[in-house]
Amino acid sequence: MSTLTLRERDILRVVRNHIDATGVSPSYREISAALNLNSLSSIHKIVRRLADKGVITATHRGRSIAFCDEEIPVVKRWLEARVKELRQAPRSSTISHERAEMLDDELATL
Numbered sequence: 001m002s003t004l005t006l007r008e009r010d011i012l013r014v015v016r017n018h019i020d021a022t023g024v025s026p027s028y029r030e031i032s033a034a035l036n037l038n039s040l041s042s043i044h045k046i047v048r049r050l051a052d053k054g055v056i057t058a059t060h061r062g063r064s065i066a067f068c069d070e071e072i073p074v075v076k077r078w079l080e081a082r083v084k085e086l087r088q089a090p091r092s093s094t095i096s097h098e099r100a101e102m103l104d105d106e107l108a109t110l
Contacts, residue, residue: 004055010035011046012055015065025065 014034018026028043058065086100
């Protein structure tokens with residue numbers, strides 16, 4: 001990974017603190033406010049650069065910033081919750097239980 005600039009480190013700190021405090025990534029507007037910056041396009045460019053460097057992932061969807069090293073645990077937690085939800089479906093719902101088995105297999109690969 002290439003060296004991070006001061007501004008990139010600031011954004012990573014804001015993102016980390018926000019995720020720790022709320023459980024979701026901040027919006028570009030929240031990052032901008034935390035760093036006293038007026039330009040959302042600057043935030044967008046820096047986030048793109050961080051994604052290009054492989055530090056984070058970010059999509060065009062809101063609040064989609066995630067640290068690359070945390071992506072698998074997040075997916076794993078989501079899959080585990082979904083399996084639990086499907087297993088609690090009534091027994092007459094065989095589709096739910098079959099789907100839970102498929103997700104269980106997916107979990108085993110993580």
